[in-house]
Amino acid sequence: MMKGIHSILVAFTLLALACSLASPFDPDPLQDFCVAIKDKDIKNGGRHPTFKTSIMLMFIILMLIMPKHARNTSNPLGSNVTVVDVDKLLGLNTLGISLSRLNFAPYGLNPPHTHPRGTEILVVVQGTLYVGFVSSNPDNRLFNKILYPGDVFVFPIGLIHFQFNVGKTVAVAFSGLSSQNAGLITLAKAVFGSNPPINPDVLAKAFQLDKDVVKDLQSQLWSG
Template sequence: MMRVYFVTIALFALALSLASASDPDPVQDFCVALDDPKSAVFVNGKFCKDPKLAKAEDFFFKGLDIPGNTDNRVGSNVTTVNVDQIPGLNTLGISVVRIDYAPYGQNPPHTHPRATEILVVLEGTLYVGFVTSNPENRFFSKVLNKGDVFVFPIGLIHFQFNVGKTNAVALAGLSSQNPGVITIADAVFGSNPPINPDVLAKAFQLDQKVVENLQKVFKKNGN
């Protein structure tokens, strides 16, 4: 009997840990986010607008058809539509992005700590991939054409690279109202304040001067 009790407790704890790995389920139809708590009536993870005062604009975003500016060092632009752009996404556990790529532009290796991503190519040809966690570090990759779909599991490092001579466009859905993004090179070499170069030199097996130069480059680029 005691063994059954402990197994039940263990399963319950596992269920709780899995549930906490994604955005919480809503407990009402919607919870339009508010920045001003004085105007809030209901609370469901964030301060929420009184549902009676909600309007269609709270669930609307205009402009995802507009190409992003890819004139930058990586040759890509991500137009984000999350809870900051659509307050009505609050507690709904979903968001979307448009990604524009210049010829040979890339969305460099990065992770979304709070979301799985499903990407569909609208135009162009993309080389995409992700790497599993330690110790396997298994690499999955694919060349995608218009209409192809690829999934990047939550938290894993992934990228997209435009291998064509023309612009490329993709849409991606993410399983969080605010997925977050950590671009690996920016985080490692462009942190503020910077990570001690000795640490990075040993971690990446690089000469310290190379690390210091990389830190200067990423700091110069606004990180």
């Protein structure tokens, strides 16, 4: 029970930390709070929530982050990311924050990806993760670390990063992002799984691969 409460407190602490990293890409609030109107896909406008709505939103977020609610990691990557952004929690509208829960099977991977609109701060609550990000051109320097429960790591906005469970047991982490909708670009899926496909000649030259290898990669079902 105490472990569950601790995880919840950590998650909400991350949200508070993410507030201080709020990105100018999110709309500025024009009032104290402005719950998004989901059916009209309006992020900058909104409405004040009723008490009933507020209770429902709190229930949803608690269900998403409670440790006892395990996530399905039986996929090719062995990972599962539960996102709580403005589309899931309408009350985040204009507040410049969102939250994710990351579950990993043994040796599970959250593959290289970027968040174009948000910096991410991650804390490990269970297991051991190898994490890292790559700086921009021309250096492309890798900053990496093995994290243990209680360790924190920051992934700067827009940079390629990853998390990999290097342990023989499951791992759980929470992350806060400095955007109500930080976005996600999974590199392998975006490059080799685009719709319609990128011309194989382009990718063969860009990645210095045989064209048949590129075609084989494009035929895969990419996760992420």
